[in-house]
Amino acid sequence: MRVTETLRFDLVSRRLSDLRSKYQDTALQATTGQRVNAPSDDPVATAEASRVRSSLAKAQGNERTITLVKGDVEMAEASLAQAGDVLQRAREIAMAGANGANGADQREALAIEAEQLVSQFIEISNAKGSQGYLFAGTQWDQAAFDANGNFQGNDQQHLVDTGAGEPIAVNVSGAQAFTAAGGREIVQDLRALVDGLKNNSTDAVRNTLDGLQLSHDQVARERSHAGLVLNRLELSQSILSQTDLDLSRRETDVVSADPTATFSRLSQLEGAINNSVTVGRRLLDIGNIQRF
Amino acid sequence: MAGLNGLINIARDALTAQSYGLGVAGQNVSNANTPLYVRREANIETRAFSGQSTGSVSANGIRRAVDAYADRRFFEANSHSGSAKQYDSELQQIETLFNDLGGTGLGSSLDAIFKSFQQLAARPNDTTVRAEVLDKVDVFTTRARQIGDTLSTQMTEMLARARDIAAEANGRASEIAQLNARIVEARQSGQDAADLIDQRNSKLLGFSELVDVRTIEGADGAIMVQSSGTMLIEGSSARTLSVSLDSAGKLQVLASRAGGAQPETDITAGLSGGKLAGIKQARDKALFDVSDRFNKFVFDVATAVNAQHQQGVGLDGSTGLNIFDVGTSYEGAARAVKISEDIFGRPQALGASLDATNLPGGSDNAVLLGKLADVTNVFGNTRTTSQAYGDLVGEIGTARASAKAEVELRGNIFQQAQTTRDSASGVNLDEEMVSLQRYQRAYEAAGKVITTVDGLLEELMAKVGR
Numbered sequence: 001m002r003v004t005e006t007l008r009f010d011l012v013s014r015r016l017s018d019l020r021s022k023y024q025d026t027a028l029q030a031t032t033g034q035r036v037n038a039p040s041d042d043p044v045a046t047a048e049a050s051r052v053r054s055s056l057a058k059a060q061g062n063e064r065t066i067t068l069v070k071g072d073v074e075m076a077e078a079s080l081a082q083a084g085d086v087l088q089r090a091r092e093i094a095m096a097g098a099n100g101a102n103g104a105d106q107r108e109a110l111a112i113e114a115e116q117l118v119s120q121f122i123e124i125s126n127a128k129g130s131q132g133y134l135f136a137g138t139q140w141d142q143a144a145f146d147a148n149g150n151f152q153g154n155d156q157q158h159l160v161d162t163g164a165g166e167p168i169a170v171n172v173s174g175a176q177a178f179t180a181a182g183g184r185e186i187v188q189d190l191r192a193l194v195d196g197l198k199n200n201s202t203d204a205v206r207n208t209l210d211g212l213q214l215s216h217d218q219v220a221r222e223r224s225h226a227g228l229v230l231n232r233l234e235l236s237q238s239i240l241s242q243t244d245l246d247l248s249r250r251e252t253d254v255v256s257a258d259p260t261a262t263f264s265r266l267s268q269l270e271g272a273i274n275n276s277v278t279v280g281r282r283l284l285d286i287g288n289i290q291r292f
Numbered sequence: 293m294a295g296l297n298g299l300i301n302i303a304r305d306a307l308t309a310q311s312y313g314l315g316v317a318g319q320n321v322s323n324a325n326t327p328l329y330v331r332r333e334a335n336i337e338t339r340a341f342s343g344q345s346t347g348s349v350s351a352n353g354i355r356r357a358v359d360a361y362a363d364r365r366f367f368e369a370n371s372h373s374g375s376a377k378q379y380d381s382e383l384q385q386i387e388t389l390f391n392d393l394g395g396t397g398l399g400s401s402l403d404a405i406f407k408s409f410q411q412l413a414a415r416p417n418d419t420t421v422r423a424e425v426l427d428k429v430d431v432f433t434t435r436a437r438q439i440g441d442t443l444s445t446q447m448t449e450m451l452a453r454a455r456d457i458a459a460e461a462n463g464r465a466s467e468i469a470q471l472n473a474r475i476v477e478a479r480q481s482g483q484d485a486a487d488l489i490d491q492r493n494s495k496l497l498g499f500s501e502l503v504d505v506r507t508i509e510g511a512d513g514a515i516m517v518q519s520s521g522t523m524l525i526e527g528s529s530a531r532t533l534s535v536s537l538d539s540a541g542k543l544q545v546l547a548s549r550a551g552g553a554q555p556e557t558d559i560t561a562g563l564s565g566g567k568l569a570g571i572k573q574a575r576d577k578a579l580f581d582v583s584d585r586f587n588k589f590v591f592d593v594a595t596a597v598n599a600q601h602q603q604g605v606g607l608d609g610s611t612g613l614n615i616f617d618v619g620t621s622y623e624g625a626a627r628a629v630k631i632s633e634d635i636f637g638r639p640q641a642l643g644a645s646l647d648a649t650n651l652p653g654g655s656d657n658a659v660l661l662g663k664l665a666d667v668t669n670v671f672g673n674t675r676t677t678s679q680a681y682g683d684l685v686g687e688i689g690t691a692r693a694s695a696k697a698e699v700e701l702r703g704n705i706f707q708q709a710q711t712t713r714d715s716a717s718g719v720n721l722d723e724e725m726v727s728l729q730r731y732q733r734a735y736e737a738a739g740k741v742i743t744t745v746d747g748l749l750e751e752l753m754a755k756v757g758r
Contacts, residue, residue: 004718005324007711014707038391039689040696047686050392050399054678057403058665061410068414131417131653138645138653140417156650159659160413167413167659255393 012280019276023269030266035257042255049254056247062163063240066233069160069170072129073230076172079127079134080223083177086121087216090114090190094212097197097205104200111197118190122149125178135174144174149187151179162236163243170229177222186215296752298346299745305348306738309336312351313731317724324719328493331357331719332486356486359716362709363493364507367500369702369709371565374501376702378570379578380695385446386574386582387692389439390685398439399681401432402593406677409662412644417607417652422639426631429615433629436590440626443583450575451535454543457502457567458533464499465517465530468492472514473528479513489513503533504565520562522547531557533568542576578691583626585684589670590629591622593677596669597661598632604643604657610634611648613641 029035039046093110096102102110122145125135132140136153144153155176157169176182189211196204316334323329332354339348392399408425415421471492478485492515499505499517506518510527517525524531524547531547534556538544545563546556563569594616605611613634618625635641645654670680 001711002715002718002720002723004714004720006714006718009325010707010710010714034393037393038692039387039393039685040692041689043686043689043693046393046689047682050397050682050685051678053392053399054403054665054681057400057407058410061407061662064407065410065414068411131415136653138650138655140653154649156647156654158416158653159656161410161659161662167656167663171653 008283012276012283015276016273016280019269019273023266023273026262026265026269029257030259030262033257033259034255035262036255045254049251052247052251052254056244056251059163059240059243059247062161063237063244065160066162066237066240068130069158070230070233070237072131072134073170073172073226073233075127075129076134077223077226077230079124080172080177080219080226083121083124083219084216084223086117086124087186087190087212087219090117090193091209091212091216093117093197094193094205094209097193098202098209100202107197107200107205111194114190114194114197118149118187118194121190122147122187125174133174135172135177137171137173137175144178145187149191151175155181162233163240164232164236168229168232170233172222172226172229176225177219182218182222184211184215184218186218189215296745296749300742302346302348303738303741303745305339305350306741307735309334309349309351310731310735310738312336314728314735316354317727317731320719321721321724321728324721324724326490328497329490329719330486330493330717333357353484354486356484356489357717359713360509362713362716366706366709366713367496367505367507368565369706370497370500371504371569373699373702373706374567375504375565375570375573376695376698378567379574380570380692380699382446382450382571382574383578383688383692383695386443386579387688389442390688392685397685398432398435399678399685401428401435402677402681403665404428405432405597406662406665409658409664412642413655413658413662416644416655416658419639422607422642425642426635426637426639429631433616433631436626436629439586440583440590440624440629443579443586444627447575447579447583450571450579451537451543454535454545454568454571454575457571458535458545461499461502461566461568462530462532464495464502465525465532467495468499468515468517469525469528469530471495472525475513476527485513500566502566503568504563519547519566520545520559520564522557522559522562533559535568542580543572545572582684582688585671585687587625588622589680589684591618591625592670592680594618594625594629596664596667600657600661600664601643603646603660605645605648605651605654606638606641606643607652608638608640609648609651610638610641611643613643615642 028037036042036045036049093114097107097110125145126143127134133142133144133153135144136142138156138158139153142152144151146152151174153174155173157173158171159167160170161167173182178186189208193205193208193212196208313334313336316332320331335352335355336349337352339346339350341348388394388396390397405425405428408421408428411421412425471488475485475488475492478488496505496507496515496517503519503524508516508518510516514527515525516523516527522531524533529550531549534546534548536544536546538560543560544558545560545568547559548556560572563572595618598614598616598618601615602612606613614632615635616629617632618629642658644658645651646657646660647654650656665677668674668676668679670677671683675683
């Protein structure tokens with residue numbers, strides 16, 4: 001083949017241009033840390049990365065959801081523990097009041113304490129969380145109980161998606177915990193105790209014992225339910241945290257550049273460019289007109 | 293055999309011929325870097341007067357070292373390379389719009405909407421969370437409109453670029469036709485027209501980058517140029533290309549004769565090379581497809597979200613409201629989509645609950661809205677939103693990757709064609725240096741013949757005159 005001047009110069013410039021272009025691409029990978037910087041770099045990886053990022057966003061959304069609701073469940077659980085303590089104390093008072101050895105004065109004193117327990121119980125039942133009243137069902141904007149101890153909420157669920165398939169209810173039902181919907185109308189049981197004590201009736205006080213025990217069990221049951229919800233949230237959080245990690249790793253695997261390989265490639269290309277310049281110089285020097 | 297006087301004449305002819313050869317070599321050296329210059333060779337041959345040998349030499353013009361087949365391949369390869377480059381360049385702009393890896397895509401803003409629905413389920417009566425949902429919807433619609441607008445602008449700009457290319461091709465075609473006329477004229481008057489032919493090749497190279505070309509050289513030196521199966525340049529006349537839109541809004545390329553005496557020829561279907569073909573392929577195939585798919589994607593997403601949101605009840609009791617205004621047809625959906633007037637500035641109207649009695653803590657509808665991300669409600673209910681968007685981006689990436697590969701392939705083919713052509717027609721300075729020396733030596737030798745004959749004649753005169 002005849003090698004013309006144009007061919008010689010083109011060969012050198014084209015080779016250098018190719019190497020510079022490859023160097024530029026590799027440098028971009030090194031600086032961004034990404035092997036794929038545009039969809040055309042690897043269309044399959046790009047589509048996969050897009051889906052992985054969506055899954056990651058969803059998992060992060062689920063994690064955020066759990067963080068947002070968990071505090072309220074914890075508060076509800078703590079409130080139920082307090083309510084349980086109140087009912088425990090009420091039973092103790094009832095047992096003391098039912099004891100025939102105690103006189104009317106003592107029952108009157110116990111009645112005062114029992115009345116305070118009613119107020120305390122209503123106050124606990126009207127506990128507020130980050131969104132409003134914790135035990136009012138979904139009617140967070142109004143107290144679960146009015147001043148007279150009448151339940152004003154509903155028995156509806158606050159549903160959220162924690163990424164564990166079906167959505168779960170993250171509110172503790174005040175209706176189930178404190179009203180006849182759960183078995184016992186607890187405020188009425190407490191009031192019956194107050195009335196029995198005030199009336200100095202050992203029989204009436206004794207009759208409240210079973211009701212108070214059932215009330216206590218009812219609150220304990222709902223507290224246990226709150227604990228289960230908390231466990232479930234924590235388990236989901238733990239799974240999501242791992243999912244988050246896995247998806248992030250997957251995204252990295254799909255689009256990220258291997259730093260060692262990238263820098264090694266950069267070094268190779270730098271060497272190739274230097275060699276190409278040296279060879280090019282010699283190649284062009286062959287045609288030096290001085291030798292004629 | 294010539295006598296001494298004849299020998300002087302032969303030497304004189306030799307001086308003329310060798311200096312002509314020197315001139316041709318010098319011309320080649322001067323044009324070593326001139327694009328498309330075809331190396332000349334001096335036609336030096338013995339001068340024949342009669343049947344008797346005289347030994348005289350003459351330079352009968354030049355010969356262009358041209359390989360017609362290599363030339364044709366070169367121009368055709370340039371057409372295909374031009375087409376591939378233009379197609380790739382146009383696709384690059386489309387790809388940029390969907391490059392989530394570079395932070396310019398739509399994927400993250402769509403994910404953010406579904407994420408905000410999840411937060412709404414967690415805090416259905418939180419004004420800040422509600423405002424954030426509206427903000428995410430606004431970001432998504434704004435970005436979708438930007439992409440839709442840019443795709444539409446590209447559609448218009450590609451038409452303008454196609455017209456510019458046609459105008460440029462018309463200018464080149466006219467120049468080639470004029471050069472055809474001058475070449476024929478020069479040939480008829482006995483000139484070699486080599487410089488004019490080189491000039492025409494240069495114009496033809498530019499022309500072949502714009503449209504596909506097939507050249508046929510006539511006996512008179514003029515070339516005929518066929519493009520898309522239609523003769524565009526014939527002798528000194530060239531057809532004019534014009535670009536318009538057909539009834540489907542796609543590019544239509546028409547060729548018409550000067551004066552418009554004959555009907556226009558539609559050459560659109562035959563376009564197979566050059567920038568015009570590249571731009572047509574990018575606009576009428578890739579861009580139409582991407583726009584269509586993107587509009588369907590936006591429409592399907594917005595429609596699905598609207599349908600679910602209509603089931604919800606806002607904190608203010610409103611129900612049956614849309615989140616997106618997107619119209620009733622997918623066509624133009626991306627450019628039209630915006631946050632619905634129903635809920636714009638009204639975060640309380642977001643229907644997180646399916647039942648008014650569950651307000652303000654009802655979150656079941658917000659949960660369902662968030663879960664729409666996992667429902668196959670896009671592209672004829674066959675793909676989830678993330679799958680559909682991944683498909684769309686993947687398809688664009690595949691198209692661009694193919695375009696890049698095509699550019700490389702066509703570029704390599706062009707380089708091979710260029711190498712073949714250059715190998716046959718280019719200037720090799722080594723050869724020219726040798727030629728210069730060869731002609732110089734022959735010139736010196738012819739001079740020596742004259743000096744020798746002159747010496748002999750002088751000696752003869754001296755002896756005769758004694």
